[in-house]
Amino acid sequence: MHNAERWTKVVDRMKLRMEGRGNMGSLMKNMMDTVEAPSEEETHALLAYLRRHSQKPIETRRYPDLATAGWTFREACSQCHALPEPASRQPGQWRSIVERMERNMAWMNRVVGSKRDAREPQFEIEGIVAYLERNARRN
Numbered sequence: 001m002h003n004a005e006r007w008t009k010v011v012d013r014m015k016l017r018m019e020g021r022g023n024m025g026s027l028m029k030n031m032m033d034t035v036e037a038p039s040e041e042e043t044h045a046l047l048a049y050l051r052r053h054s055q056k057p058i059e060t061r062r063y064p065d066l067a068t069a070g071w072t073f074r075e076a077c078s079q080c081h082a083l084p085e086p087a088s089r090q091p092g093q094w095r096s097i098v099e100r101m102e103r104n105m106a107w108m109n110r111v112v113g114s115k116r117d118a119r120e121p122q123f124e125i126e127g128i129v130a131y132l133e134r135n136a137r138r139n
């Protein structure tokens with residue numbers, strides 16, 4: 001989900017939480033029961049794995065039409081993680097990813113308990129898929 005840089009911060013924060021030193025304090029430590037926070041070595045391995053498989057963020061200078069034709073893509077797809085690089089996938093790979101993201105969004109709305117807000121960027125699947133396919137990797 002996240003790009004490499006972001007994973008470093010997320011892992012740091014979660015490790016502190018697991019150690020009972022986050023914003024939930026020792027409550028989190030109690031919830032962990034007998035599960036232990038990862039050691040330095042384990043954290044290192046986890047982070048290396050996450051960074052290796054991290055999101056490739058968009059190289060915006062390659063997309064001069066991001067604020068026009070790519071606007072819905074930009075607004076809808078940067079809400080939970082870095083805006084992904086369209087050329088990181090082949091044309092046929094984007095549709096199923098975008099459909100899964102729509103489910104991720106529905107799930108998140110359920111968790112947060114909010115109704116669809118008309119002021120938020122709408123998830124216009126066809127327009128987003130078309131933009132991504134047009135800019136996808138060609139080889």
Ligand code: HEC
Nearest residue numbers: 001076077078079080081084097098100101104105108128
């Ligand atoms: C509601 C939050 C949310 C939104 C909005 C969102 N994503 Fe994601 N994205 C996630 C989560 C969670 C993951 C990791 C789990 C997964 O892959 O389903 C992820 C992972 C990804 C991945 C890596 C996984 C893979 O299969 O390659 C890509 C690429 C991606 N998102 C693209 C997009 C695009 C394109 C959009 C806009 C159409 C988008 N995301 C909008 C939450 C979101």
